[in-house]
Amino acid sequence: MSTILKIFVFPAAMLVMCLGVLTILGGHITPGGGFQGGAMIAAGFIFCLIVYGLKESPFDLSHDFLSAIESIGALGYVFLGLAGLLFSGFYLYNLGVDIYHIVPTSIQTIFNYSDPTNAGILPYLNFVVGLKVMVGLSAIVYAFLAFREYGEEAVDEPIEEIE
Amino acid sequence: MIVYIGPLVLGFILGFILGTRIRINSESGLEFGASIYLIFLIIAFIVAYLLGPFPYYKDIPLANGFIAAAIGIIMGKLLFGRAKNPQKVED
Numbered sequence: 332m333s334t335i336l337k338i339f340v341f342p343a344a345m346l347v348m349c350l351g352v353l354t355i356l357g358g359h360i361t362p363g364g365g366f367q368g369g370a371m372i373a374a375g376f377i378f379c380l381i382v383y384g385l386k387e388s389p390f391d392l393s394h395d396f397l398s399a400i401e402s403i404g405a406l407g408y409v410f411l412g413l414a415g416l417l418f419s420g421f422y423l424y425n426l427g428v429d430i431y432h433i434v435p436t437s438i439q440t441i442f443n444y445s446d447p448t449n450a451g452i453l454p455y456l457n458f459v460v461g462l463k464v465m466v467g468l469s470a471i472v473y474a475f476l477a478f479r480e481y482g483e484e485a486v487d488e489p490i491e492e493i494e
Numbered sequence: 495m496i497v498y499i500g501p502l503v504l505g506f507i508l509g510f511i512l513g514t515r516i517r518i519n520s521e522s523g524l525e526f527g528a529s530i531y532l533i534f535l536i537i538a539f540i541v542a543y544l545l546g547p548f549p550y551y552k553d554i555p556l557a558n559g560f561i562a563a564a565i566g567i568i569m570g571k572l573l574f575g576r577a578k579n580p581q582k583v584e585d
Contacts, residue, residue: 337524341524341526341530342530342533342534342537345512345534345564345567346534346537346538346541348509348512348563348567349509349538349541349560349563349564349567350541350560352505352508352509352512352559352560352562352563353505353545353557353559353560353563355504355508356500356501356504356505356548356559357501357548357559360548360549360550360551361548361549372508372512383522383524386519386522387519387522387523387524388519389516389517389518389519389524389526390512390515390516390517391515391516391517391519392515396515400511454500454504458504458508461508462508462511
């Protein structure tokens with residue numbers, strides 16, 4: 332890729348990621364949400380992977396990172412849903428932070444998303460969905476690039492003759 | 495004045511996670527110094543001002559989640575984003 336692209340793309344990718352974060356955060360109140368914001372963050376990763384390549388990309392997406400974030404996202408979603416099931420009888424019930432008036436005020440204050448619309452658990456659902464979509468889409472492109480690179484390496488290697 | 499801390503905290507956490515992944519490969523020849531991050535922060539403030547706050551979140555005339563994510567990226571880079579040394583595979 333050209334030098335101009337190599338200078339421009341890294342800060343631009345960070346700005347795209349910030350816009351994705353903003354889309355996730357406003358999911359309960361504006362168009363957007365976890366999937367859309369996660370896809371925008373993944374677009375930032377993919378932008379860098381395409382321009383800099385797999386080995387020189389400034390964003391180092393290791394397998395451990397991808398699996399950890401994917402697991403956190405999936406488990407967070409399941410546990411938020413189970414909390415609704417446990418306290419109201421309905422999976423993913425938007426129970427807010429004051430569960431049956433048994434949660435102390437100090438803990439409510441920590442988890443309350445200070446919001447005039449009383450969004451309850453929706454911002455947290457958007458957050459975990461965003462994490463999951465972000466690493467899911469990034470992992471797909473990462474795997475495609477890796478398969479292509481390893482495939483080319485395999486073609487370049489001389490085939491040993493079988494004696 | 496009410497300050498809504500929800501977007502600030504969650505935006506910072508997401509940005510921090512992204513910032514920890516910035517690891518420049520030392521053999522790549524790419525160099526992103528402090529000037530890149532300074533320019534990024536200035537542009538982030540301009541973009542956040544032009545985006546404006548969410549509806550009902552008009553505590554400051556900026557997209558505060560955007561600013562929190564930008565600061566989170568830089569903090570994550572400063573704390574955990576070290577240079578990556580490629581592993582040498584020994585035969």
